[in-house]
Amino acid sequence: MFLITYSLLFCLLVQVIFHIYYLIAFSKGNKEHAPPTPASVIVCAHNEEDNLRRLLPLLYEQIHPEFEVIIVDDRSYDGTYDFLLRESERNNKLRIVKVNEKPENFNGKKYALTLGIKAAKYENIVLTDADCTPASRHWLSHMSSQFTEGTQINLGFSYYEERTGFLNTFIRFETLVTAIHYIGRALMNSPYMGVGRNLAYTKSLFISNKGFKGHLDVTGGDDDLFVNEHATGKNTAVTIGPESTVYSIPKNSWKLFFRQKIRHLSVGKRYKSGNKVILGLYSLTHAFFWLFLIVLIGMQIELYVVIGAILLKTLLLYLTFIYACKKLGVKFNFWATLVILDLLFVFYYSIIGLKALFTKRVRWS
Known part of the structure; x- marks a missing residue:
């Protein structure tokens, strides 16, 4: 179980670094x-x-x-x-x-x-x-x-x-x-x-x-x-x-939205190698953070680590969205659902990302 705990902490560390990076970016004048x-x-x-x-x-x-x-x-x-x-x-x-x-x-x-x-x-x-x-x-x-x-x-x-x-x-x-x-x-x-x-x-x-x-x-x-x-x-x-x-x-439908995102993500495999590594690191640590968290909750092990990880991740998630929305000039109205959306995003991105990765021909609409 120590391996899962340390893996969770590693994913959390990487996520913290990304969030701090974006907080600095959107804090600029x-x-x-x-x-x-x-x-x-x-x-x-x-x-x-x-x-x-x-x-x-x-x-x-x-x-x-x-x-x-x-x-x-x-x-x-x-x-x-x-x-x-x-x-x-x-x-x-x-x-x-x-x-x-x-x-x-x-x-x-x-x-x-x-x-x-x-x-x-x-x-x-x-x-x-x-x-x-x-x-x-x-x-x-x-x-x-x-x-x-x-x-x-x-x-x-x-x-x-x-x-x-x-x-x-x-x-x-x-x-x-x-x-x-x-x-x-x-x-x-x-x-x-x-x-x-x-x-x-x-x-x-x-x-x-x-x-x-x-x-x-x-x-x-x-x-x-x-x-x-x-x-x-x-x-x-x-x-x-x-x-x-x-x-x-x-x-206005999930089918059309998924088709659009598969088209968008399918070209990501043509990005420069450095960009793919950075985006991949963020996506993998984001997904495994939630996976390891759910495993530890299910086994009721290291719950103090779980609570601390959730609190830190949630705080940084909210701060990042608040700063970004303010700088972008759009309303932030996800207060009640932001953490749930962040978790659901893992499933969405895993499914759509894999589909886009192995799709050779995509439709425009």
């Missing part, structure tokens, strides 16, 4: 924003007429001195293109890139995004999705103001709209866990991924590195794999806060 730079907002759309009707007015009203909105119509067969044509006549900020067919062995979204970036008038590219909505009229100004000398990538934060039900609660919890990792690491000058719902980088970085070369045929990875390949502590900035957040429509 905000970087002062430089003046906004000219920017091209690019959105890839496949049968997204309804979402574009909601999104475009919010993009037009962004308070920004010089920008364009490029919608890449990726082989839509609903009313998207006709709607965009009418919109382009009413607003000269809107430009349309039409994709009628894609090359073989080229992922559809990556091909559409490549065409959109090549068509962009401005050097600084700001990306979001059709089902997203900026939290404020200053979103674009914030996302385009970090491109000072040497900065080529800017990571933003995207949250999900709050709905009723446990699924929505878990989706928002999982989104915060992901953000704590990738934004926390970036705040400590160790970026490893970003999310395409709120991401910016320079056109020259994309072109000089031949875009998505190396994973053109992979479903997913147009955001996190690109950032993983090219982001460094020197060329990457972070923009977070209530005015720079983008909100997205959450999935």
Whole structure:
């Protein structure tokens, strides 16, 4: 039993180190924003007429001195293109890139995004999705103001709209866990991924590195794999806060949510080795912490160690979420369920992670 106890303490130690690391990251002061730079907002759309009707007015009203909105119509067969044509006549900020067919062995979204970036008038590219909505009229100004000398990538934060039900609660919890990792690491000058719902980088970085070369045929990875390949502590900035957040429509069924996460996690095996080791260490010690804890509780052995471990883990968990939510500018409303969500996350991640690891082909939706 000493082996289980010492193993629990080792997992706890690693988890404590991670939590302290993220507490330090999210305790840092905000970087002062430089003046906004000219920017091209690019959105890839496949049968997204309804979402574009909601999104475009919010993009037009962004308070920004010089920008364009490029919608890449990726082989839509609903009313998207006709709607965009009418919109382009009413607003000269809107430009349309039409994709009628894609090359073989080229992922559809990556091909559409490549065409959109090549068509962009401005050097600084700001990306979001059709089902997203900026939290404020200053979103674009914030996302385009970090491109000072040497900065080529800017990571933003995207949250999900709050709905009723446990699924929505878990989706928002999982989104915060992901953000704590990738934004926390970036705040400590160790970026490893970003999310395409709120991401910016320079056109020259994309072109000089031949875009998505190396994973053109992979479903997913147009955001996190690109950032993983090219982001460094020197060329990457972070923009977070209530005015720079983008909100997205959450999935409304567990099946759709799991399919989405399998797609996201399946590209993680292509991350740089160092990133995989760090993420793997966190995930394994997180899972085994709860496993060893449950074993000791079941055997009613070393209960004073169990109680101490739970108290320390819970304290750090709450502090991390409080600091992260405050810095990200979103509400923290998991007081009653946070520890339960943390435990359930182990089962979720174990199942979805293993499925993603051994999945060779994933569906986009």
